[in-house]
Amino acid sequence: MxxxxxxxxxxxxxxxxxxxxxxxxxxxxxxxxxxxxxxxxxxxxxxxxxxxxxxxxxxxxxxxxxxxxxxxxxxxxxxxxxxxxxxxxxxxxxxxxxxxxxxxxxxxxxxxxxxALAEHVLGAAKEVDSSLFVTVSTGVGGGFVLSNRVLRGAHGQGAEVGHITVLPGGPLCGCGLDGCLEAVATGPAMERMALAVYKTETNTRELFARFQGGEPKAQRIVLQAAGYVGIGLASLVKSFDPEMIVLGGGVALNAGQAYLDEVLRVYHRYMEGWIAPPVQLAKLGxxxxxxxxxxxxxxxxxxx
Ligand SMILES: [Zn+2]
The missing domain is CATH 3.30.420.40 (ATPase, nucleotide binding domain)
Known part of the structure; x- marks a missing residue:
């Protein structure tokens, strides 16, 4: 079969x-x-x-x-x-x-x-019954899975996690609204910030190299983006209450440990007084x- x-x-x-x-x-x-x-x-x-x-x-x-x-x-x-x-x-x-x-x-x-379904059935979340997957790369996407079923929502827009608002009045998103997680946390969002700061095109790979080398401007850009992911995860946990969060995507997996530490620091700050489900990295690439x-x-x- x-x-x-x-x-x-x-x-x-x-x-x-x-x-x-x-x-x-x-x-x-x-x-x-x-x-x-x-x-x-x-x-x-x-x-x-x-x-x-x-x-x-x-x-x-x-x-x-x-x-x-x-x-x-x-x-x-x-x-x-x-x-x-x-x-x-x-x-x-x-x-x-x-x-x-x-x-x-x-x-x-x-x-x-x-x-999200793959990580739930075969990957990082295979031991749990409910999981929320969030991927941060050139966009932010995700999905909520309960007992091998994906939540699609009534209009096919369930768990469109890239478009939750984390910074009202912030940068415009491809969806036309302002301050979406996708507008402040992705590779292109960081590249836009890098252009403003360095006055020259800087791709995500170069930015991460500077960040991992401890360069202060890169620290500010990447840690700010990480913080928005942390805020987003906390908001999503309070919406879905999954047993586990699975975090994947090129930004999350390549930015480095200091990026992940900042995501978790901000996530736990906005989960204070709540039960914070564990955040695991995606396994299936x-x-x-x-x-x-x-x-x-x-x-x-x-x-x-
Ligand atoms: Zn948007």
């Missing part, structure tokens, strides 16, 4: 056959720049290649496809409402088109929710998206 997972990103599509709790194959192709139907055809071909590569190991026939995609989704209609990094994806009926192209049933999930996509289908067909 097996399913296929697809992790659809703005630059690449990963597909893999999943059975017995692990990926049996992994195929990666570029995301066609033409977008729209070309992406559907690339995904269908990747599914076929992933099934071929798995061979007999992968089990006979996949019972469905789990598709992790960027952008807010209309789960009832199987639409991507919009995905800024992929052309032609406005109110795009991705589920129906992929079902037609692949001949298989397709189960959709938002990519951050998929990663870049594989979380693909595993989570596959698990989305596996949960739906009763394999998990």
């Amino acid at each position: 097996s399913v296929v997972g697809i992790d659809l990103g703005g630059t690449k599509i990963a597909a893999g056959m999943f059975a017995g709790g692990t990926l049996r194959s992994r195929v990666t192709v570029p995301t066609p720049e033409a977008g729209g139907q070309a992406v559907i055809e690339a995904m269908a071909a990747a599914v076929k290649a992933a099934m071929n590569e798995a061979g007999s190991e992968g089990g006979a026939i996949a019972k469905g496809i789990g598709l992790g995609t960027p952008g807010p989704l209309d789960y009832a209609k199987g639409l991507i409402k919009f995905a800024p990094n992929i052309a032609g994806f406005n109110n795009f009926p991705i589920r129906q088109l992929l079902e037609e192209a692949s001949g298989m049933k397709v189960y959709l999930e938002n990519d951050a929710n998929a990663a 870049s594989e979380a998206g693909l595993l989570g996509a596959a698990l989305t289908a596996a949960v739906e067909v009763g394999e998990v």
